Amino acid sequence: xxxTSLPDMSEVVEFLGPRFEDWxxxxxxxxxxxxxxxxxxxxxxxxxxxxxxxxxxQVSKAFLVLKAAQEVPQVRLKWHKIxxxxxxxxxxxxxxxxxxxxxxAKGPPEVARVGCQGPDDEVVDLGSTIxxxxxxxxxxxxxxx
Numbered sequence: 001x002x003x004t005s006l007p008d009m010s011e012v013v014e015f016l017g018p019r020f021e022d023w024x025x026x027x028x029x030x031x032x033x034x035x036x037x038x039x040x041x042x043x044x045x046x047x048x049x050x051x052x053x054x055x056x057x058q059v060s061k062a063f064l065v066l067k068a069a070q071e072v073p074q075v076r077l078k079w080h081k082i083x084x085x086x087x088x089x090x091x092x093x094x095x096x097x098x099x100x101x102x103x104x105a106k107g108p109p110e111v112a113r114v115g116c117q118g119p120d121d122e123v124v125d126l127g128s129t130i131x132x133x134x135x136x137x138x139x140x141x142x143x144x145x
Contacts, residue, residue: 005048005049066102080100082099082132
């Protein structure tokens with residue numbers, strides 16, 4: 001099992017440069033490589049928070065992960081959850097207050113790409129044990145002393 005969160009553009013600008021298009025290509029290539037490296041019946045979970053960029057608006061990393069995953073043979077989306085943090089009914093002007101949890105599985109091509117195929121599905125779908133929307137909880141604080 002792989003559990004990962006790929007970096008924001010701001011976290012790799014020193015390696016890739018300041019162009020959004022370069023980061024987007026890097027991001028999608030990383031997704032494809034992770035999913036392609038999965039063994040048969042392996043799973044990968046991506047924990048990705050959207051970003052808001054002044055010149056682009058809101059960039060959906062979930063969309064980029066889903067778009068890249070379409071290009072990888074034998075990979076299907078098992079589940080997609082939302083992890084919320086902050087206040088539900090208060091707007092935020094400069095950042096989103098939710099994260100996407102996306103789980104992909106690698107299986108034979110004759111298996112449908114979405115959802116669990118029943119109790120005999122070789123890739124166990126634990127997504128049904130997790131609520132569709134959940135609260136992240138507070139970030140750990142640093143203790144002084």
